[in-house]
Amino acid sequence: MNSQTSLSRVDFDAAAARIRGRVRRTPTLEALACRSEAAPGTRLLLKLENLQPTGSFKVRGATNTVMSLSEEEKARGLITASGGNHGLGVAFGARMSGCPAVIYLPESTPSAKAAKLKDWGAEVIVHGAVWDDANEAAMVRADADGLTYIHPFADPRVVAGQGTIALEMLADNPEIDTLVVAIGGGGLIAGISTAAKLLKPGIRVIGVEPVGAPTHHAARAAGHLVTLDKIETAAGTLAPRTSAELNFGLISENVDELALVSDPEMKAAAEWLWSEAGIAAELSGAAALAALRTGAAKVAEGANIGVVVCGAGTDGIG
Template sequence: MSVESIRAAAERIKPFIRKTPMLRLSHCAGAELPQEFHLKLECLQVSGSFKIRGAVNRVKTLAPEQLANGLVAASGGNHGLATAYMARQSGVSATIFLPTNASPIKEQKLRKWGADVRYSGSVWDEAHEAAQAFAKDCGAFYMHPFADDAIVSGQGTVAVEMLEQVPDVDLYIVAIGGGGLITGMSQIIKATNPKARIIGVEPVGSPTLHASFAAGKVVRLPQITTRVATMACGRTDESIYEIARQHVDDIVLIEDEDMQRAAELLWLEFGIAADLSGAASLAALMSGAVKAQKGERIAGLVCGAGVDGLGA
């Protein structure tokens, strides 16, 4: 994975994705937000999240024989949806393993797209083990959500668009699950704008990269307590950790309730239907976990769609 591979991915996936808009959050009565705060609306992306970028890039670089026995993924929801979408577009089967904390709404969508949905374990790591074993047994291609250079290069294309749409951003705030999104984005951001700060956001109940940064090496979390399935990962990948250490300036922790409040505000104030991970950038600002400096231009993203804020 490199800046060149991310730019190549941007060209490769262009015919298959949407260039999602950047929204400047202004005229907000529900919270005091920085004057220059922009969100990239990946909730409007094909399949409902940024995950389709990596899925397209991976599938479009596979040989026909690698696709022949279908695709398999383990997911908290969004990666599974992207994998199922690409399987359907490619005319092959999709088997998606979910942990029991995954959103029922996302399960329903997976089934509508023809995916074989299977539950295994209470968190992603357990679903991942089951999915890998299944893929090996049936000869299907396993779509790893972050320990795959083609996947992460695809995720990094989010930043390619953001740099074009809102140049000269001072601070980027990015949600972290396994770490693929922030790793891909940080490479292209730092290569283009080395002075920009990049801050990752994790749940208190799943501080995957935060704990690894503190230990100076990749560690496995002893337990995961967050209810945000798309941000729950017990252990990141070594290469993800190494790249993140080079480019990510800080990682902050927020409560699930912070994301809930931010998702509700996105819906009530702006009509944006975000899942909890999609509300993480805004939640980090609203909660004070990230403190904006005067005059800073800030960008985040609504990385996934969902109904978490609609019941407010």
């Protein structure tokens, strides 16, 4: 299936209906003081996905996927690999559905997220240095035990769930003409950019990656998926060594520009969010704002900019 037709407005609307009442319709905060952080005269609107019950946007895609499963698929038990946030989303969906969940995490996952997963009744296995290692082990376990595997980004149901963020942002603030979104595996920006372009074809979408994990930046330069030799960022939820064809295709079609930010720049943005707005964002949650503050994301004077604060945490302000 061509990625241009793999997700339609119907898919995003169905996802929105499926997750309604199960996840939060998060607010958008206008950050007036941040006008000086971007181009002159710009207006900045922060979509607070850090306020989701699991602390990140991942609960949208995970919940949409779990709610799409058959009773037999849920009864077999769920399994995934995650830098933390998707695992929390799957555990949330599993607990809501009354089925068991197994979550594989890389060694870089914050201990607080592993502890929270255990509190929610998930079986937690720490394996490998990065997400790709944990995912390989999770897929082996899924095959061996007959568990239902939920990919954190390379699943149309996950992408559709994440895209509901764009539906909400443009319903609340139809004047938004630029979206700035962090990129890890690519599920978030694939969903947001595809849904946003369906609603408002002229909207500009900018993706943001860490300098130490430029997975999509490298893929765009090469014209195909690539696998990074190494990961050098503390923003573990933005740090897969490779993505997937579904995400690469949607991002290639719908994301206008890619920007890179360093860990210190993400930390500075997280500190700004905390000091100016009382928002506790993890490094990944502050990545999009960091790109605006540094000028890595190019926006026009007078732009109405929507920024997704994608995850809560204290690693950016600790």
